[in-house]
Amino acid sequence: MPAPKNTFKAALRENRFQLGLWVALASPYAAEVVAGSGYDWLLIDGEHAPNDLPMLAAQYRAIAGGGSHPIVRLPVGDAVMIKQILDAGVQTVLIPMVDDVEQARQLVRAVRYPPHGIRGVGAALGRATNFSRIGDYLENANDEICLLLQIESRAGLEAIDAIAALDGVDGLFVGPADLAADMGYLGNPGHPEVRTAIIDAFERIRQAGKARGIMTLDPAQARDYRDLGADFMAIGTDVTLLVSASERLRLEFLGEAGPARREAGY
Numbered sequence: 001m002p003a004p005k006n007t008f009k010a011a012l013r014e015n016r017f018q019l020g021l022w023v024a025l026a027s028p029y030a031a032e033v034v035a036g037s038g039y040d041w042l043l044i045d046g047e048h049a050p051n052d053l054p055m056l057a058a059q060y061r062a063i064a065g066g067g068s069h070p071i072v073r074l075p076v077g078d079a080v081m082i083k084q085i086l087d088a089g090v091q092t093v094l095i096p097m098v099d100d101v102e103q104a105r106q107l108v109r110a111v112r113y114p115p116h117g118i119r120g121v122g123a124a125l126g127r128a129t130n131f132s133r134i135g136d137y138l139e140n141a142n143d144e145i146c147l148l149l150q151i152e153s154r155a156g157l158e159a160i161d162a163i164a165a166l167d168g169v170d171g172l173f174v175g176p177a178d179l180a181a182d183m184g185y186l187g188n189p190g191h192p193e194v195r196t197a198i199i200d201a202f203e204r205i206r207q208a209g210k211a212r213g214i215m216t217l218d219p220a221q222a223r224d225y226r227d228l229g230a231d232f233m234a235i236g237t238d239v240t241l242l243v244s245a246s247e248r249l250r251l252e253f254l255g256e257a258g259p260a261r262r263e264a265g266y
């Protein structure tokens with residue numbers, strides 16, 4: 001049985017835009033529901049949703065095999081958590097709050113087996129090898145893992161060129177909400193100075209030959225980011241979709257106008 005190919009990583013390498021959705025309801029059932037909605041990727045959020053490793057793995061299983069590629073964002077760039085989630089079968093990880101090249105270098109080593117990294121060998125116990133049924137997993141794992149790092153601070157912006165140049169970093173995801181906060185614009189990811197920083201970041205990532213990622217809840221921003229060159233982009237979240245759709249249904253039935261919703265600062 002051959003090791004599974006990372007179709008998301010292949011799409012990025014072939015410059016095929018990938019449209020995504022954030023999954024933060026912390027429910028394998030809800031994850032399976034949106035897995036049928038046609039997105040290229042779904043981001044299972046371990047940073048801001050109440051997810052532990054078993055729950056992240058359960059949502060991964062609920063999505064895998066459907067039409068969307070499951071990406072797991074861990075709460076922190078921890079080599080032990082990376083080892084566990086990769087053994088669970090996850091092929092693409094997003095790591096938040098990456099501020100310098102040494103941190104990025106250690107994250108590359110965490111997703112790779114020796115001699116190129118420090119990932120512990122034990123996938124025979126996990127879904128990654130279909131519980132030891134995939135005989136060539138160890139030989140192919142490094143090539144099929146996709147490592148995405150989040151640039152979401154002024155320090156991260158300064159380190160983009162060095163981080164993007166690292167072999168093993170497949171893409172950089174600019175986090176508008178946290179970047180805005182670090183720049184002094186908490187709750188205002190659409191601030192002009194944040195947009196200027198995103199434009200600069202995207203150009204530097206492109207020059208390094210790496211994929212540019214981002215997310216937004218604002219449709220106009222989504223079109224803008226796509227025009228600016230986003231290669232993979234999330235345009236909503238399951239949580240906010242559920243809030244808006246459930247509220248709208250009630251108000252429409254009652255014939256009441258909905259409240260002007262303040263744009264979420266994410």
Ligand SMILES: O=C(O)C(=O)C[C@H](O)[C@@H](O)CO
Pocket residue numbers: 022048150152174175176177178179215266
């Ligand atoms: O900083 C950001 O923006 C992100 O990293 C995305 C948000 O964390 C995500 O929770 C969407 O609300």
